[in-house]
Each structure stands twice: as C-alpha cells, then as structure tokens.
Amino acid sequence: xxxxxxxxxxxxxxxxxxxxxxxxxxxxxxxxxxxxxxxxxxxxxxxxxxxxxxxxxxxxxxxxxxxxxxxxxxxxxxxxxxxxxxxxxxxxxxxxxxxxxxxxxxxxxxxxxxxxxxxxxxxxxxxxxxxxxxxxxxxxxxxxxxxxxxxxxxxxxxxxxxxxxxxxxxxxxxxxxxxxxxxxxxxxxxxxxxxxxxxxxxxxxxxxxxxxxxxxxxxxxxxxxxxxxxxxxxxxxxxxxxxxxxxxxxxxxxxxxxxxxxxxxxxxxxxxxxxxxxxxxxxxxxxxx
Numbered sequence: 001x002x003x004x005x006x007x008x009x010x011x012x013x014x015x016x017x018x019x020x021x022x023x024x025x026x027x028x029x030x031x032x033x034x035x036x037x038x039x040x041x042x043x044x045x046x047x048x049x050x051x052x053x054x055x056x057x058x059x060x061x062x063x064x065x066x067x068x069x070x071x072x073x074x075x076x077x078x079x080x081x082x083x084x085x086x087x088x089x090x091x092x093x094x095x096x097x098x099x100x101x102x103x104x105x106x107x108x109x110x111x112x113x114x115x116x117x118x119x120x121x122x123x124x125x126x127x128x129x130x131x132x133x134x135x136x137x138x139x140x141x142x143x144x145x146x147x148x149x150x151x152x153x154x155x156x157x158x159x160x161x162x163x164x165x166x167x168x169x170x171x172x173x174x175x176x177x178x179x180x181x182x183x184x185x186x187x188x189x190x191x192x193x194x195x196x197x198x199x200x201x202x203x204x205x206x207x208x209x210x211x212x213x214x215x216x217x218x219x220x221x222x223x224x225x226x227x228x229x230x231x232x233x234x235x236x237x238x239x240x241x242x243x244x245x246x247x248x249x250x251x252x253x254x255x256x257x258x259x260x261x262x263x264x265x266x267x268x269x270x271x272x273x274x275x276x277x278x279x280x281x282x283x284x285x286x287x288x289x
Contacts, residue, residue, distance in 0.1 A: 003130040004051035005058055005086075005116040007150035010196060013265065014143060015278040017150040019046040020112050021199035028095050033201030034156050035102045035109065043079060043096045045114040045150070049086035051130075055118045057083045059125065062096040063113040064103075067155065068243065069183065069268035069277035070172035072140050075243070076113055084116075109155040111279070113141065116148045138241050140174035140276070154193075154280040156200055158287065161256045166226055167248040167281050171268055173238035174276065182235045183268045185217045185248060190263045193282065206284045209260035211253025217266065220247035248281060258285040 010016035021032040021044050028042035035041045043062045049055055060083065063076040080098025102110060119128035126134055133146050143151045159165045171183050190205050197205055218230030222245075229249040238244055248266060261284025268276045 002051040003049060003053050003055045003058075003118050004147070005055065005118065005130050006048050006050055006147050007045055007114055007116055008048075009144065009150050010152075013192065013278060013280065014275075015151050015153045016193070016196050016280050017152045018196040018199055019150055020044070020114050020152040022100075022112070026099075031201060032199045035100070037102050040099045040101055043100055043112060043114070045094050045096075045116075046091060047084060047086070047094050047116050048091035049088060052088050053129070054085070054087045055130065056085045058086065058116055058118045058130070059083055060094050060096070060114060060116050062098075062100075064100065065111045065113065066170060067109065067111055067153065067168070067279050068170035068172060069266065069279060070140050070170075070174050070243070071111060071113060071151070071277065072138055072174070073135070074138050074241075075172075076141075109157075111151065111153040113143075113149065113151045115146075140172070152196075152199075153278065154196065154200065154282065156202075157281060157283045158258075158285065159252045159256070159283055160286050161252055162254050163252045164226070165248075165250045165252060165283055168220060169246050169248065169266065169279055170243045171238075171246055172243040173240055176240040178237055178239050180235055181238050181244070181268065182233075183217060183246070183266065184233045185215065185264055185266045186232065187212065187215070188263050188265050190261065190282070192263060193280070206259055206261040206282070209253060209256055209262050209284065211256070212250055212262040212283070215248070215250035215264060217246055217248050220245045250283060252283070252285075256285040258287045260285055
C-alpha cells in the first residue's frame with residue numbers, strides 16, 4: 001500500500017508541463033491565459049495519486065521564479081499552498097487559493113513550479129507517507145527526477161515585423177564550485193506545443209513563420225546595448241551557485257503576421273549532456289486591430 005503523488009512533466013520537453021496553468025483574472029474559473037505584470041492571477045495544477053492508498057489533505061505548493069534555466073529554493077518565490085484529498089488513481093485540478101500578482105520582470109511572464117507531498121507534519125515536508133525528496137538550501141530543483149514536481153517555463157512574445165526582439169533570462173551554475181556552463185538556443189516546430197498551447201489562452205497553434213534566421217543568445221546586464229543576435233551556443237565559467245543574466249535576441253521577418261510565429265528553446269546542459277533546465281519562447285506577430 002502506498003501513496004504516489006504526481007504532477008506530470010511536459011513531453012517531449014519536461015520544462016513545458018501542460019499540467020500547470022494561469023488564469024489572469026479575479027475569477028479563478030475564467031479561461032486560462034498569459035500572466036501580465038501587476039494583473040492579479042490564479043495558478044492551477046493537475047495532481048494525481050497513482051498509488052493504491054488514498055491520501056487526505058496532501059499539500060500542493062506553488063512557486064514563481066524569474067525565467068531561468070536553473071531554479072532552486074533560493075531563486076523561487078512561494079505564491080501559496082492548497083490541500084487536496086485523492087483516492088487511488090484519482091486526478092484533480094487544484095487551485096492555489098492565494099492570488100498571484102506577477103512582477104515587472106519580462107512583463108510578468110515568469111516560470112511556474114508546483115510540488116505535491118503528503119507529510120506526517122505540516123512543518124516537515126521531508127517525512128511522512130509521501131514526502132518530498134531531501135534537498136539542501138541552494139540545491140537546484142531536480143524536476144525530471146522528482147515525480148511530485150513539475151515546471152512550466154514558457155513565454156509568449158508578440159513582435160512587429162522586422163523588429164529585434166530581446167527576451168531576458170538567467171542561466172546558473174547549480175554546483176557548489178566553479179564550473180563551465182553550456183547553453184544553446186534552437187528553433188523547434190511549434191507543433192511541440194500541441195499539449196500546452198490551450199493552457200496559454202490560445203485556441204490554435206500559430207503557423208510556422210518563414211524567416212527568423214537571425215537569432216542567438218548573449219550575456220546581458222541592465223543598460224547593455226544589443227547590436228547583434230549573438231551565438232546559438234554559449235559557454236562560460238560561473239562560480240558555484242551563481243547566476244548570469246542573458247538575452248535571447250531574434251530578428252522578426254519582414255512579412256510576419258499575427259497568426260504566424262516561431263518557437264525557440266533555450267536549454268542548459270550538464271557534464272553528461274543531460275538537459276539541466278530549459279525555457280520555451282513562442283514569438284509571433286503583433287495583433288492588428
């Protein structure tokens with residue numbers, strides 16, 4: 001007999017989970033959409049108990065973080081928590097009863113992380129019938145390895161034709177000592193978002209846009225002037241547990257329209273070429289009124 005709580009990852013990209021979504025409204029039962037800075041929103045998560053034992057009052061915790069490839073307790077901010085009771089093999093959509101007010105960074109488009117656990121003590125999530133895996137302060141979230149945690153790190157950006165789009169994010173060194181950090185950006189078919197797009201308030205997938213040939217990533221600090229797109233692969237040394245500001249830069253094609261776009265994936269890799277973290281950025285044409 002066991003309790004096994006799950007919040008499923010995205011597929012094929014684990015950091016794009018369709019099981020976390022935002023309602024940018026004062027009514028949590030309104031349709032899902034994209035969060036906006038200083039607009040109150042609610043966060044939902046789909047939680048299941050794949051075990052053979054019912055769970056009573058499992059805890060669900062919801063976090064936001066600035067767009068980053070590496071997220072830890074020290075870089076994530078708690079939005080709030082809720083509880084849910086689940087029968088064996090039952091799945092439920094669970095609302096974070098605390099509203100979320102997105103901050104200014106990237107116009108409110110942030111990374112969301114949700115975790116679920118059943119503990120024997122409210123103050124200790126690391127013991128009980130289905131506790132969280134042990135972790136120390138500053139340890140990076142191991143989302144793939146932890147079945148009770150999922151992440152949604154997807155932003156939607158609208159741009160004018162021929163515009164140079166700049167999207168800010170952070171990379172990090174999750175190790176305790178200085179190490180090289182390797183990050184890439186690539187374009188992927190928008191079809192990869194088929195399971196997650198409706199949780200972003202879009203009815204249909206945009207068309208694949210022609211162009212977007214000029215794109216890359218580069219280090220960025222507030223006040224830097226960006227003159228070119230940068231490189232599609234980047235490596236640098238970072239002290240342990242440090243972050244580095246970066247920018248994704250892409251030149252929109254001249255004929256871009258509001259129903260066409262491009263999906264860019266930013267991924268950070270570890271020593272064994274495993275994906276340590278990622279960010280999806282869907283860029284498409286500005287709406288015409």
